[in-house]
Amino acid sequence: MTVSLSSIILLVLLNSALDWLPTPGFAFLMDHDQRSSSATLEPHFTDCISRDQVTFRCWWSPGRLHNLSSPGTLSVFYLKKDSPTSEWKECPEYIHENRECFFDANHTSIWTPYCVQLRGQNITYFNEDDCFTVENIVRPDPPVSLNWTLLNISPSGLSYDVLVNWEPPPSADVSVGWMRIEYEVQYRERNATNWETLEKQPHTQQTIYGLQIGKEYEVHIRSRMQAFVKFGEFSDSIFFEVTEIPSNDSTVPFTLVLTFGIVGVLMVAMLIVISRQQRLMMILLPPVPTPKIKGIDSELLKKGKLEELNFILNGGGGDGLPAYATDFYQEEPWVEFIEVDEEDVEGEDKEDNYNSDTQKLLGLPHRTTEGCSTISYPDDDSGQASSDNTNLPAHDSQMLIASLLPGQPEDNEDTVDTPASETGERPLIQTQIRGPQTWVNTDLYAQVSNVMPSGGVVLSPGQQPKIQDNTSSSESKTQKGEKKNEDKEGIEEQTKNEPRFQMLVVIPEGSEYSAESDAIQTSTPPSSPVPGSGYQTIQPQPMETKPAAMPDTNQSPYILPESPQSQLFAPVADYTVVQELDTHHSLLLNPPPSQSPSLCQPQHPLKAPMPVGYVTPDLLGNLTP
């Protein structure tokens, strides 16, 4: 308790006096500056150092006063306090040239206090501070074999890292572990004054980070015992410098490779484009979406050449359309066409049927002339049209109208039919029944009186009975295409049979109207077509198409139902369709049913043809009387 109290008081006193008191330590453990500044005139020891913790040396200085520099005048005595009865002994080995006293291993005891003193002839110079234990005066030798290796260079090429490695001092017995040494590395630029110091560490290598390229660096190392104070001397410096690596070597080939690669790719692309490899072209240059209707040159869509377009859409040119279609875009197989035809009506549900049926509602005003082929013109034209299957219609309005207005007298049609049937070419229109020649006009408007459950549409119910005869006759003829006589018989037979759906179907492939043949055949028992009472409609007739003749039947845009008799003529309805222009350029809404033979003559009434499909301003000009 008293001891602790006294220590506390001592602590308080000493803390206050701490500033001006010199640092405690052995006399020669102080810095050399302090030592020299103390300016002792007496002989004194300058330093005692052990390098390997096995031996140690002491150096003395004679001082100034007594001129004792000559050797032999001073002697060194030491006291090793390893026993209470220890005595002063003289230095075991003198090295007078250095004024050094060397204590070898036999005379060295670690962890044992030593005191050294200088003795003159009669004077003993002893400083109590010159007492030490050997482990406290150990200053290891500097490391040897300094070497450096470049670790890496920063991506910017401005700085780099270096790994410095060395060997422990040979005098220190590190392998046994008698001495455990830690190293302190210092480096600086060649002409700098301040050293950069790194952390002490016991390993024999260290990395220096962040050195700058182009500058020369100097590195040296010193060592110290672990958990002790005194450092050894610095090692010899090593110098190294890393100059800038010529980056052109690495970047020039890179840029060359890059440019050549780009040029090569471009050349390949050009080759592909030029050679028109379709597949590659598809990949490289995907087609620009433009309206592409199959069989129609997109050029037609540009300049408003609608008459040609209409012609084509309505199947003009007969079965030239598919051929026509193949001509275009033949080299562009990836083009997706807008399919204009609806061949796949079969098998659809009722709604589709219904829709398709509604599209087929075309009441064709027809006129019947007995024994008169009023439509000789059209007949001829139709025939001409039929014969002109493969010919693209010249932009002839007549041709166009002829195609659009397939009013064909039965007789002529019959006559034409037979050869057609014989030849196998059968214009679609020529399904008419033989019988009174009827001038069948296409009429877009037809009054729907009823819709049959089967999906058929009943047009103009008023004229049903008459239609039946025709229908039956036409039906028979359509189905079989027999001779007239047979047809008649068949007609008579079939008149009693189910009413047939008569409808007008526009055939041309690619047109917006469904194919007649398919429509007719797929449609369930068609209702009795009843053209509207108010309309000059041509009763829709079942299309007669032979399956074989299907491909050839795109000769006329419409399948005109054959108007049965003349009684179909009905009073004018709310609206009507301009059927034709007479020679006087007047509009004929209701071409007279009973025409004089003169009228039955083949006419070319259509100086100004009437397109049923579209009326363009161009054609409108033709219409005006």
Place this chain on the structure above:
Amino acid sequence: MAPIYNTSRHLKALYISPLFVALVCLAFCSRLSRMKAASICTNSQTGCHFLSLANLFDRVIHHSARMHGISNDLHSEFELYFLPSKNRVSRNCHTSTILTPNGKENAQRIAREELTEVILKLLLAWRDPLWHFHQNMARHHKFNNLSSNKSLEMSEMVHELRKGVQKVAEKMQMLGIISNSLGTLGSREALLASDSPEWRLMNDYNLLYCFRRDSNKIQNYLKILKCRIVPEHGC
């Protein structure tokens, strides 16, 4: 509403407090385990892995190096605050009665059993003085907490190191490297040294000085011993 709130808070506390305790235990135990890093399993303990003699030696050497480092730090701190009296070097440490080899050659020359015994004597001699030193430091608040922690760590380290060296000695005896003459490990001398009143008279600074020296001795002796027993390159 208020009672529900209170109970919920209490429930929360109930839940949190064991968690807190567990966390504290975990932290404390990790710290203890770190300090016991160099401890060696006894034969009776289960779950211990078999350690080779070289590994054991490495552990105790590492432990002794750490102990010496701490003693050096404390000694340096004392030198900052205290002016050591003159002739401090000539003071006697209470362990001066223990004969120890004074140099490398001496340490390499004496018998291994003797060297082991010396080490154990030293460690035993310092067990009580360091403990009391720590008590003094903690009680009087002379130094900052860091020094106080170091003193505690130092006293514990001596204790652990002694146990470790005992394990090493036992293993050596088991392997037949050294004879069984260790027996009491010179405990009589050590007990005399530890019971001597000298260390009670030492002031703190002297104690630290002496322990610093002795910890350096222990460290070097262990290294020499390992080099002699476990053959390595350079020994």
